[in-house]
Amino acid sequence: MAQKISFKDTDMQVVIGWVLRIGVIVSISIVFFGGIIFLYRHGQEVVDHRKFVGIPDFIQSFKGIMYGIITFRGQAIIQFGIILLIATPILRVIFSTIGFVLEKDKLYIFISLLVLLIIFASMLSGHAG
Amino acid sequence: MSVLVFTLIILIGSYFAGLLGSLTGLGGGFVIIPLLTLGLHVDIHYAIGASLVSVIATSSGSAAAYVREGITNIRLGMFLEIATTAGAMTGAILAVYIPTHYIAILLGVILIFSAVMSLRKKSEQIVKHKNQWAEKLKLNSSYPTAQGTVNYSVTKVGGGFVMMLFAGVLSGLLGVGSGALKVLAMDTIMRIPFKVSTTTSNFMIGVTAAASAVVYLQRGYIDPGISMPVVVGVLLGALSGSKILVHTQSSGWLRWVFAVVVAFLASQMIYNGIIGKI
Numbered sequence: 001m002a003q004k005i006s007f008k009d010t011d012m013q014v015v016i017g018w019v020l021r022i023g024v025i026v027s028i029s030i031v032f033f034g035g036i037i038f039l040y041r042h043g044q045e046v047v048d049h050r051k052f053v054g055i056p057d058f059i060q061s062f063k064g065i066m067y068g069i070i071t072f073r074g075q076a077i078i079q080f081g082i083i084l085l086i087a088t089p090i091l092r093v094i095f096s097t098i099g100f101v102l103e104k105d106k107l108y109i110f111i112s113l114l115v116l117l118i119i120f121a122s123m124l125s126g127h128a129g
Numbered sequence: 130m131s132v133l134v135f136t137l138i139i140l141i142g143s144y145f146a147g148l149l150g151s152l153t154g155l156g157g158g159f160v161i162i163p164l165l166t167l168g169l170h171v172d173i174h175y176a177i178g179a180s181l182v183s184v185i186a187t188s189s190g191s192a193a194a195y196v197r198e199g200i201t202n203i204r205l206g207m208f209l210e211i212a213t214t215a216g217a218m219t220g221a222i223l224a225v226y227i228p229t230h231y232i233a234i235l236l237g238v239i240l241i242f243s244a245v246m247s248l249r250k251k252s253e254q255i256v257k258h259k260n261q262w263a264e265k266l267k268l269n270s271s272y273p274t275a276q277g278t279v280n281y282s283v284t285k286v287g288g289g290f291v292m293m294l295f296a297g298v299l300s301g302l303l304g305v306g307s308g309a310l311k312v313l314a315m316d317t318i319m320r321i322p323f324k325v326s327t328t329t330s331n332f333m334i335g336v337t338a339a340a341s342a343v344v345y346l347q348r349g350y351i352d353p354g355i356s357m358p359v360v361v362g363v364l365l366g367a368l369s370g371s372k373i374l375v376h377t378q379s380s381g382w383l384r385w386v387f388a389v390v391v392a393f394l395a396s397q398m399i400y401n402g403i404i405g406k407i
Binding site for chain 2: 014028044078083096108121
């Protein structure tokens with residue numbers, strides 16, 4: 001029994017390793033690509049970030065970002081890549097949860113679901129604020 | 130300053146931040162906030178957002194490698210993530226109510242603390258002490274070394290958990306990984322071998338940062354034009370750093386140089402915070 005569990009644990013390590021690696025590579029490539037478009041279109045403009053004014057309206061919502069990607073706007077593509085990057089560790093928790101389900105480790109299924117719940121609550125709190 | 134010049138300066142600065150951060154183990158986020166706020170007069174909210182994103186990138190990138198080597202204690206990480214994510218959420222909510230100059234001062238204090246921590250001597254400690262909670266939560270584990278597999282136990286689970294809650298709040302409030310605090314909690318309180326505590330801390334940093342990043346994303350702290358060069362630069366720098374580390378042993382003098390740089394930037398943050406310029 002003990003051996004079976006340790007075997008599954010190493011499986012989980014490999015899967016988690018891949019999730020993190022692919023997540024980072026894909027999201028950073030998208031950010032980089034969006035960055036080139038952004039610089040091409042806005043490179044000569046003058047920057048001023050002295051005052052906090054939030055982010056441009058068109059990337060404020062997920063719908064807006066999607067529309068921005070279709071219309072090839074650099075900032076929307078960058079923001080999409082950043083959202084994927086933020087999702088990467090969350091995805092890792094989801095994969096660990098699946099791993100614990102496969103191992104039938106009830107305690108850790110509960111613990112990883114609790115972590116997901118906290119992140120979800122955090123997401124909602126940002127929405128309200 | 131044009132967008133192009135601004136982007137290039139951040140890109141180069143972030144590259145070196147990532148390089149030094151990975152060579153010294155402090156992480157690149159540390160230099161980013163002072164670079165953006167003091168050097169380029171970027172509002173601290175944007176700086177925190179960009180730093181947080183770069184923290185996720187570097188911690189996920191290096192965690193990918195460590196996890197596969199089997200050093201990271203996934204169960205311990207998972208369990209402590211309850212504390213760090215709850216803390217990060219609290220920190221991100223608190224950030225709205227705390228005036229920015231207090232945030233700058235607090236960041237400076239944490240920077241100095243982390244710089245000092247990075248100079249500490251590291252010794253591997255193996256504890257074989259029975260702890261009821263550690264056994265119930267299956268936290269005791271083993272890790273591979275050159276001398277074969279080593280078993281270790283975890284002590285003071287409750288104390289470590291509380292410390293992680295605090296580390297999470299600071300991470301959410303300041304946009305840093307607060308890896309130094311996480312390592313401190315696992316090293317000195319839970320008495321975990323150093324290699325395990327650093328890799329497990331790194332493993333947790335990504336999720337912790339993500340828990341507050343989801344808040345900052347919606348509040349508009351994460352600006353694509355600023356975050357893009359930061360995250361690309363820091364990640365490339367960290368990658369080069371890990372390549373160098375394979376060839377040379379991390380040198381003591383480099384740690385000192387970085388600690389002095391960080392301490393200088395930290396005092397600038399504190400000074401500017403006190404006179405209310407940030």
